[in-house]
Amino acid sequence: GQRVEEEEHHSLETFTFYLSEPLSKERVEAFSDGVYAIVATLLILDICEDNVPDPREVEEKFHGSLLEALSEYGPNYLAYFGSFVTIGLLWFVHHSLFLYVTKATRLMGLLNILSLSFIGGLPLAYQLTSEFAEKSHNEIEAIQVSCVITFFASIFQFAIWTTALLHERETLHPFARYGGKEHAFMFAKLALYPCVSLGAFFLTCLLSEFSTAIFHLMQIVIPFAFLALRIFVRISLAVIQSVMSLSRRKVVLLEEEEACLSPTETLS
Numbered sequence: 001g002q003r004v005e006e007e008e009h010h011s012l013e014t015f016t017f018y019l020s021e022p023l024s025k026e027r028v029e030a031f032s033d034g035v036y037a038i039v040a041t042l043l044i045l046d047i048c049e050d051n052v053p054d055p056r057e058v059e060e061k062f063h064g065s066l067l068e069a070l071s072e073y074g075p076n077y078l079a080y081f082g083s084f085v086t087i088g089l090l091w092f093v094h095h096s097l098f099l100y101v102t103k104a105t106r107l108m109g110l111l112n113i114l115s116l117s118f119i120g121g122l123p124l125a126y127q128l129t130s131e132f133a134e135k136s137h138n139e140i141e142a143i144q145v146s147c148v149i150t151f152f153a154s155i156f157q158f159a160i161w162t163t164a165l166l167h168e169r170e171t172l173h174p175f176a177r178y179g180g181k182e183h184a185f186m187f188a189k190l191a192l193y194p195c196v197s198l199g200a201f202f203l204t205c206l207l208s209e210f211s212t213a214i215f216h217l218m219q220i221v222i223p224f225a226f227l228a229l230r231i232f233v234r235i236s237l238a239v240i241q242s243v244m245s246l247s248r249r250k251v252v253l254l255e256e257e258e259a260c261l262s263p264t265e266t267l268s
Helices: 002-019 025-050 055-061 066-071 074-100 106-119 122-131 137-166 183-206 208-260 263-267
Strands: none
Touching: 025 074, 025 106, 025 122, 074 106, 074 122, 074 137, 074 183, 074 208, 106 137, 122 137, 137 183, 137 208, 183 208
């Protein structure tokens, strides 16, 4: 019985060590960049394949006006740019994350593969949101599927950072560790897409008539949110620090007043 327990304990230790075993950071980044590049290429091929007006149709239906012909494909172009910006920003977050990761582990590599598997579904999300009729039941479900794909692609990136925090002395640069200079900004940056995509999903469930507008608004707002995020985080941290410093000053003043009082006045 004791021998069986020792073997089980040894197997558990081996399993834990296997997940925390180091992995080549450079190969993880190279593989990820390749997947992002292929997904972006698939998006470009999709938009160029079926969304170019026929010259005869331009002459006959739109009286030779190319701009009027292109306006008919406006929703498809909007879905394309939204999907491409989503891929670009997720790549940007991935790049920022591994900029502060000093040592990758196999668990981080596994989470990265799961994130990339949903990144690869973004061309599918583009096709779903661009091909169904407007304000139809299928379009609402397609938008919800796109929100789910974006959520899981980003939440696994957040999980990579959380995993790195568990062994932050070995895996993270001091700036990105808890209490570091970039810790709050990394948290906000990695949590932005999961929160917004999840919020858009529930809003499309509650306000189904405005699901298309909500989804495209999410795709438009997030790039501006990334630009304003650092400023917002710095202002929030400054406010928190000022409030904490004021509370500390009050405590110090009370201690000084108590020190100046006589023993009888202190008891009273």
